Amino acid sequence: MTLLNAINSALSGLNAESQRLSAISNNVANSSTVGYKKTETLFESMVLNGTASSGSNLAGVHGINRMDIASVGQMETTGITTDLAVNGNGFFVVNTKADNSGEYLASRAGSFRPDASGNLVNTGGYYLQGIQLDSAGQPVTNATDSNITSLGTVNIGNLQATASATTKVTFNANLPSTDISDWSTTSTQAQTAHTSSVQYYDALGNAQTLTITFQPVFSTPTTPTANTWNMVIQDTAKIPATAATGTISVWGTDGTSPTNSLITTTGVLSSSNGDISGQAKLTFNGAGSTSSSQPAGTLSAVDATTSIYPVGTAPTYDSTTGDFTITTGAGRTLKVNVGVLNSSAGMTQYAGAYSATKIEKDGASFGMLQGVSVDGDGKVIASFSNGSTRPIYQLELALFTNPDGLSAVSGGAFAMDPAAGVPRLFKPGQGPAGATEGGALEGSNVDISTELTRLIQTQRAYSSSATVIQTSNQMLDVANRLNQ
Known part of the structure; x- marks a missing residue:
């Protein structure tokens, strides 16, 4: 040399x-x-x-x-729901343009924020891509393994939850057995009544109230019918101008005869609670029941009463599903589930205080967007002011045979060069793809x-x-x- x-x-x-x-x-x-x-x-x-x-x-x-x-960087928790990280393999798919007319790139920089139009964009100016979901959570478009162009920009602007009418209410309660066995012989004493209120939503999302009243059934003012209760369901969707007439098995305060109208005395039925939408007689298995299929204290029969119905049709009871179907004040069908027969999971009659043991309902009022979050499988979940949530986008991660073959561009993104291999799309957490983490970022x-x-x-x-x-x-x- x-x-x-x-x-x-x-x-x-x-x-x-x-x-x-x-x-x-x-x-x-x-x-x-x-x-x-x-x-x-x-x-x-x-x-x-x-x-x-x-x-x-x-x-x-x-x-x-x-x-x-x-090589993966350290995960950092931020608490900001639109910050995203991939715990494992895979890259977010982003685009240089909000309308998807730009170049599709791969990125691990997940600091996304909504812009003025509601598009999620990161600090590099790249727009997050995903599959839009309809109101039922189903994809609007289908993305195959390598169909990058089927993805669209994730947009959370102008999202709102439309009102949905309640179709089913579940109401279970324990009716005290002592209310019948300890009934006073004083003829002037009014009957015991137990009342609960359940809110539901009509077709426009307005909140209405069902008032459910239970009273022991008596053949005379002082003679109870064993293990039998009267159930009356009233609906505030219609307040009657005058009390409905007809035979209702409720005794008046005078203790002399059954009344033929709604009673306004405190503790029993009142027209201010709305029109009667359903009435039934509930019978329970008594203390002497020894059958394992008919446990004591459980519901043994539901007999719908058809005498007084200002609107709609008479109620029905389905012993298979436990649904007591009524017609609301607005004329819509509504199922009130009181439980199947001979089951301790529904209405019961045991000793102790009256207690509503289960109250559930579907439906919702109109709601505005409150925030979004991303779960581990890449679903973007929108939360609304009415308490409802629904998935709005499904994120897909791009995986490459040779990720080190990607070409770096400004803003923490990578061009999908042929040297990296053909990109394949996977839902987060499936196959070789890592899970997504909301409220976190991947550091350098x-x-x-x-x-x-x-x-x-x-x-x-x-x-x-x-x-x-x-x-x-x-x-x-x-x-x-x-x-x-």
Whole structure:
């Protein structure tokens, strides 16, 4: 190797270490950048004429920068629901344009926020892509394994929950058995009544109230009918101008005869609770029941009463489902589930105080968007002011055979180069794809201590190459002075 070759090799060393220094500097500068992937400088020796057996054909070193894209950074919890991270393999699919007319890119930078139009965009200016879902949670469009173009920008603007009418109410209660066995013989005493209110929603989302009243059934003012209760359901959707007439098995406060109208006395039926939508006689298995299929205290029969119905049709009871079907004040059918027969999961008659044990209903009033969140399988869930929630988008993660073959672009995104392989879409948490984490971000995969160690190594290597050049120059000077 000549002195000039030595100088050239040392110069290539200076260039390679300068390139490595640039990579280290960029890594340190982006050590706090969300989703940043560190750059490593690899060194490759150079040889002239294909062989270095003689040593004279060595031509120094060449630096190659390569991003470590496949390496995952540390997860950081933010508490902001639109911040997203991937715990495992996969990249979010983003687009440079909100209308999807731009380029589709891959990114792990999940700091998304809604813009003025409600589009979720990250700090790099890239728009999050997903599959839009309809009101039933089904995809509006289908995305196959590699059908990137079927995805659309996730938009949460102008979302609202439409009102939905209540179709079913579940009401279970325990009616005290002592209300019948301990009945007073004083004829002037009014009968015991237990009342509960259940809210439901009509077709326009207005809140209405069902008032359910239970009273023991008596054949005379002082003679109870064993284990039998009268149930009357009133609906505020229609308040009668005058009390409904007809035979209702409720005794008046005078204790002399059954009344033929709604009683306004406190503790019994009142027209202010609305029109009667349903009435039934509930019979329970008595204390003497020993059958395992008919446990004591459980409901044994529900006999719908059809005498008084100002609107709609007479109620029915389905012993298979436990649904007591009534007609609301607005004329709509509504199922009130009181439980199946001979089951302790429905209406019961045990000792103790009256207690409503289960009240549930479907339906909702009109609601405005309150926020969005993302679950582990990539569903974007919208929450509304009426308490309802529904999925609005399904995120898909892009996976590549060689993720390190992606080309970095500004803003923490990567172009889908052929060197990375054909992108394949997976739902988060399925197959090789990692799960999504809402309220979290993936930090940079840069380790500062490692970069500082490399910085010291680079400085020493650079100084050594400079020393080689200085020594070679001195030797050339000696050779030049030989002719003087």
